[in-house]
Amino acid sequence: xxxxxxxxxxxxxxxxxxxxxxxxxxxxxxxxxxxxxxxxxxxxxxxxxxxxxxxxxxxxxxxxxxxxxxxxxxxxxxxxxxxxxxxxxxxxxxxxxxxxxxxxxxxxxxxxxxxxxxxxxxxxxxxxxxxxxxxxxxxxxxxxxxxxxxxxxxxxxxxxxxxxxxxxxxxxxxxxxxxxxxxxxxxxxxxxxxxxxxxxxxxxxxxxxxxxxxxxxxxxxxxxxxxxxxxxxxxxxxxxxxxxxxxxxxxxxxxxxxxxxxxxxxxxxxxxxxxxxxxxxxxxxxxxxxxxxxxxxxxxxxxxxxxxxxxxxxxxxxxxxxxxxxxxxxxxxxxxxxxxxxxxxxxxxxxxxxxxxxxxxxxxxxxxxxxxxxxxxxxxxxxxxxxxxxxxxxxxxxxxxxxxxxxxxxxxxxxxxxxxxxxxxxxxxxxxxxxxxxxxxxxxxxxxxxxxxxxxxxxxxxxxxxxxxxxxxxxxxxxxxxxxxxxxxxxxxxxxxxxxxxxxxxxxxxxxxxxxxxxxxxxxxxxxxxxxxxxxxxxxxxxxxxxxxxxxxxxxxxxxxxxxxxxxxxxxxxxxxxxxxxxxxxxxxxxxxxxxxxxxxxxxxxxxxxxxxxxxxxxxxxxxxxxxxxxxxxxxxxxxxxxxxxxxxxxxxxxxxxxxxxxxxxxxxxxxxxxxxxxxxxxxxxxxxxxxxxxxxxxxxxxxxxxxxxxxxxxxxxxxxxxxxxxxxxxxxxxxxxxxxxxxxxxxxxxxxxxxxxxxxxxxxxxxxxxxxxxxxxxxxxxxxxxxxxx
Amino acid sequence: xxxxxxxxxxxxxxxxxxxxxxxxxxxxxxxxxxxxxxxxxxxxxxxxxxxxxxxxxxxxxxxxxxxxxxxxxxxxxxxxxxxxxxxxxxxxxxxxxxxxxxxxxxxxxxxxxxxxxxxxxxxxxxxxxxxxxxxxxxxxxxxxxxxxxxxxxxxxxxxxxxxx
Ligand code: SF4
Ligand code: FES
Ligand code: FES
Numbered sequence: 001x002x003x004x005x006x007x008x009x010x011x012x013x014x015x016x017x018x019x020x021x022x023x024x025x026x027x028x029x030x031x032x033x034x035x036x037x038x039x040x041x042x043x044x045x046x047x048x049x050x051x052x053x054x055x056x057x058x059x060x061x062x063x064x065x066x067x068x069x070x071x072x073x074x075x076x077x078x079x080x081x082x083x084x085x086x087x088x089x090x091x092x093x094x095x096x097x098x099x100x101x102x103x104x105x106x107x108x109x110x111x112x113x114x115x116x117x118x119x120x121x122x123x124x125x126x127x128x129x130x131x132x133x134x135x136x137x138x139x140x141x142x143x144x145x146x147x148x149x150x151x152x153x154x155x156x157x158x159x160x161x162x163x164x165x166x167x168x169x170x171x172x173x174x175x176x177x178x179x180x181x182x183x184x185x186x187x188x189x190x191x192x193x194x195x196x197x198x199x200x201x202x203x204x205x206x207x208x209x210x211x212x213x214x215x216x217x218x219x220x221x222x223x224x225x226x227x228x229x230x231x232x233x234x235x236x237x238x239x240x241x242x243x244x245x246x247x248x249x250x251x252x253x254x255x256x257x258x259x260x261x262x263x264x265x266x267x268x269x270x271x272x273x274x275x276x277x278x279x280x281x282x283x284x285x286x287x288x289x290x291x292x293x294x295x296x297x298x299x300x301x302x303x304x305x306x307x308x309x310x311x312x313x314x315x316x317x318x319x320x321x322x323x324x325x326x327x328x329x330x331x332x333x334x335x336x337x338x339x340x341x342x343x344x345x346x347x348x349x350x351x352x353x354x355x356x357x358x359x360x361x362x363x364x365x366x367x368x369x370x371x372x373x374x375x376x377x378x379x380x381x382x383x384x385x386x387x388x389x390x391x392x393x394x395x396x397x398x399x400x401x402x403x404x405x406x407x408x409x410x411x412x413x414x415x416x417x418x419x420x421x422x423x424x425x426x427x428x429x430x431x432x433x434x435x436x437x438x439x440x441x442x443x444x445x446x447x448x449x450x451x452x453x454x455x456x457x458x459x460x461x462x463x464x465x466x467x468x469x470x471x472x473x474x475x476x477x478x479x480x481x482x483x484x485x486x487x488x489x490x491x492x493x494x495x496x497x498x499x500x501x502x503x504x505x506x507x508x509x510x511x512x513x514x515x516x517x518x519x520x521x522x523x524x525x526x527x528x529x530x531x532x533x534x535x536x537x538x539x540x541x542x543x544x545x546x547x548x549x550x551x552x553x554x555x556x557x558x559x560x561x562x563x564x565x566x567x568x569x570x571x572x573x574x575x576x577x578x579x580x581x582x583x584x585x586x587x588x589x590x591x592x593x594x595x596x597x598x599x600x601x602x603x604x605x606x607x608x609x610x611x612x613x614x615x616x617x618x619x620x621x622x623x624x625x626x627x628x629x630x631x632x633x634x635x636x637x638x639x640x641x642x643x644x645x646x647x648x649x650x651x652x653x654x655x656x657x658x659x660x661x662x663x664x665x666x667x668x669x670x671x672x673x674x675x676x677x678x679x680x681x682x683x684x685x686x687x688x689x690x691x692x693x694x695x696x697x698x699x700x701x702x703x704x705x706x707x708x709x710x711x712x713x714x715x716x717x718x719x720x721x722x723x724x725x726x727x728x729x730x731x732x733x734x735x736x737x738x739x740x741x742x743x744x745x746x747x748x749x750x751x752x753x754x755x756x757x758x759x760x761x762x763x764x765x766x767x768x769x770x771x772x773x774x775x776x777x778x779x780x781x782x783x784x785x786x787x788x789x790x791x
Numbered sequence: 792x793x794x795x796x797x798x799x800x801x802x803x804x805x806x807x808x809x810x811x812x813x814x815x816x817x818x819x820x821x822x823x824x825x826x827x828x829x830x831x832x833x834x835x836x837x838x839x840x841x842x843x844x845x846x847x848x849x850x851x852x853x854x855x856x857x858x859x860x861x862x863x864x865x866x867x868x869x870x871x872x873x874x875x876x877x878x879x880x881x882x883x884x885x886x887x888x889x890x891x892x893x894x895x896x897x898x899x900x901x902x903x904x905x906x907x908x909x910x911x912x913x914x915x916x917x918x919x920x921x922x923x924x925x926x927x928x929x930x931x932x933x934x935x936x937x938x939x940x941x942x943x944x945x946x947x948x949x950x951x952x953x954x955x
Contacts, residue, residue: 157854166856168863179859180841
């Protein structure tokens with residue numbers, strides 16, 4: 001501990017801390033541009049100059065380590081003169097036209113110039129002019145405004161892990177940019193907009209649409225991945241204008257993924273459903289809520305009467321709020337059906353009874369960041385969970401050993417110790433090998449594993465993964481979305497569990513959406529009611545509901561024909577049903593074809609409610625804006641349904657009442673995945689005749705909202721998630737050339753697509769992207785397919 | 792899907808870069824970037840193309856932009872074609888006081904090119920540089936690795952004539 005004095009007051013400080021950190025911690029203002037607490041210290045702007053006793057010249061507070069007894073003056077005449085001079089230099093080349101700048105009113109340069117600068121400019125010569133760059137659909141540039149603080153450059157290098165922006169040239173000729181004509185493609189790129197202290201890098205979709213002082217700030221939660229990033233919605237006259245991160249160290253730190261930041265624009269998507277619709281004699285008509293709800297309830301009642309409640313099923317999106325999820329399952333179970341599920345991307349449910357109360361990270365995000373060894377099984381983590389990957393990157397940069405078992409040789413932005421690229425059929429044997437390697441060297445044991453692994457041999461790579469997992473204190477085995485949708489998920493889960501147990505690692509899952517945990521907790525699964533209570537007779541899971549086909553469905557926030565892992569079957573099942581009620585925020589041609597009632601529901605920004613993220617963190621928020629026109633929050637719609645079915649327990653007047661009821665019951669349930677798996681009786685290895693399909697749900701197609709965000713659909717990540725990806729060698733054996741039109745066949749289904757050569761894909765496999773026009777007509781995300789050229 | 796561009800680098804060039812790499816700790820390969828840029832530039836008629844810089848980035852496992860940053864920062868790296876003989880004339884204070892303006896004017900007239908340009912036969916290009924630390928014998932110019940000092944227009948004629 002050291003004691004320093006700032007402006008005559010004493011403060012405690014840790015040796016090695018920089019002056020600016022002590023000042024920040026104690027609310028003492030020091031102006032700065034280049035310093036940012038999450039980035040390395042560059043000390044290139046000199047705005048933070050302060051006077052330090054016995055130092056001959058003012059010193060930069062961001063790069064001056066404290067010393068015991070140091071006396072610092074931040075507002076002495078010497079300090080102020082220095083700051084004033086720096087400000088004058090910074091403004092030499094900066095345009096003085098804040099009224100026409102998008103950053104005006106919330107600009108660090110403008111603010112600091114007001115506080116520390118002079119009121120007139122003495123500079124009379126020409127200013128330098130820098131041409132703007134095209135960095136893609138998300139970031140607008142006005143590079144003449146750049147003050148070369150290099151925050152954006154350091155962000156790419158240090159946080160996002162790919163350096164796309166740089167400072168080329170020198171002195172007067174320095175330019176920030178990509179040097180070559182190139183878009184910025186990081187999935188975290190929007191953060192440079194927040195970091196840029198001036199109007200050089202701004203939010204492209206938001207550009208010139210509102211001023212900071214016109215907007216109000218409302219809290220929210222992003223639902224597009226398991227992290228559930230904390231956000232602020234900036235609203236003006238009941239319209240969300242933009243989204244920025246809400247600092248939350250345990251969730252998203254100060255960052256957002258582009259998916260979190262830009263997807264709000266779908267609130268105003270063209271196909272937004274704003275009025276209840278019913279289909280009478282094959283004709284769609286807009287009606288009032290009462291008519292629609294009665295029509296829906298009557299249709300459902302009829303189906304129950306004719307076919308029994310077990311012929312009604314419900315599919316729900318885990319982006320819904322806890323309150324909505326709770327009411328929906330209450331309605332279903334009240335009607336006498338446990339056919340409810342949110343797991344649209346799962347193929348193997350055989351061990352669902354063993355699943356934890358809610359599959360989750362099983363640790364806090366901050367703890368995860370301190371892992372010494374991590375084995376990731378089946379995840380394109382960087383695109384699947386950008387902010388979780390950022391934590392993993394921090395661990396890896398600290399020296400943690402990261403290994404991946406993946407179906408595709410994904411690119412990383414972190415040092416990877418091992419990546420085992422294995423075809424879907426080989427995953428089980430691959431994990432078995434790792435488990436076997438651990439078994440021989442670990443002091444822990446797993447009952448029954450010996451006999452299961454009897455005939456398994458261990459490769460050098462598997463041994464290396466095992467050795468890494470045995471070293472270090474804190475370890476994680478993370479089961480990603482690609483594993484969770486694998487046709488042998490139960491075996492993979494068990495082997496992952498065994499690997500975790502043998503190595504003393506935490507068994508973790510990634511969650512697909514911001515409230516997947518909430519969906520489990522509220523009983524939006526067919527085999528468990530609220531709080532994970534086992535049901536005496538399990539209902540049908542998502543796959544059964546879609547492959548067997550029910551007579552009636554209630555959908556909430558999902559497009560099964562796109563996002564289910566059995567897309568073609570899903571569409572068939574919904575079309576053949578007698579009655580489909582769809583609670584949805586958007587309308588599509590597919591829905592028109594299969595639904596009978598479309599009920600317009602509010603999106604996340606328009607609903608009050610609770611979200612539980614993959615670390616088990618609860619976040620309750622109020623609605624940031626009111627839903628447009630006739631749109632209602634889903635919880636209110638479900639409440640009326642409850643009444644129409646004469647069910648008890650639907651008397652809520654406010655969503656917070658539901659939350660108050662659930663919280664005591666559910667919050668005490670801890671996220672613990674250990675032991676929640678069961679070893680299979682044998683290691684069944686699947687055999688394949690032709691090509692094995694690997695299907696990835698790409699980053700900008702994960703849910704209804706993201707799929708309708710125009711700016712995201714223009715990014716490189718979205719544009720490249722198309723076509724049939726296969727290696728040149730595989731293609732050659734099929735006589736297919738790059739870019740050729742091809743036909744993909746799976747069972748009786750065929751789709752037309754385009755071949756894309758992609759050396760990341762292993763031999764005898766093809767990589768497809770879900771929820772794209774050229775893949776949704778296939779029966780399943782996995783299994784054999786054949787590909788042939790069309791001429 | 793990244794294109795491996797390193798095939799643009801010849802075996803000798805790679806060997807020369809490897810000698811630079813060997814001077815630094817193995818995890819600090821990128822420290823060799825300046826040496827590598829020089830080696831590659833010399834092997835490519837004195838200038839760097841974007842493809843070559845990308846190849847260096849691949850070879851040293853760096854982000855391409857980091858290579859561009861270095862190449863654009865230092866004035867010795869050429870990003871456009873240069874003549875067979877790159878004439879670097881110092882116009883900094885000492886040289887200027889001793890008449891570098893006349894030298895420059897003479898060169899311009901004789902070669903018919905200005906700074907940053909190449910003669911049509913590709914033999915000469917002209918470049919303005921800052922102090923090359925030969926102020927004692929100003930004015931001066933550098934061609935290749937050789938310094939020519941105490942210049943007069945006549946002397947410049949002789950020097951140019953002596954170059955093939
Ligand atoms: S663009 Fe903005 S963040 Fe980047 S260096 Fe310039 S001022 Fe700094
Ligand atoms: S903030 Fe200290 S030098 Fe920029
Ligand atoms: S000023 Fe020309 S060499 Fe120094």
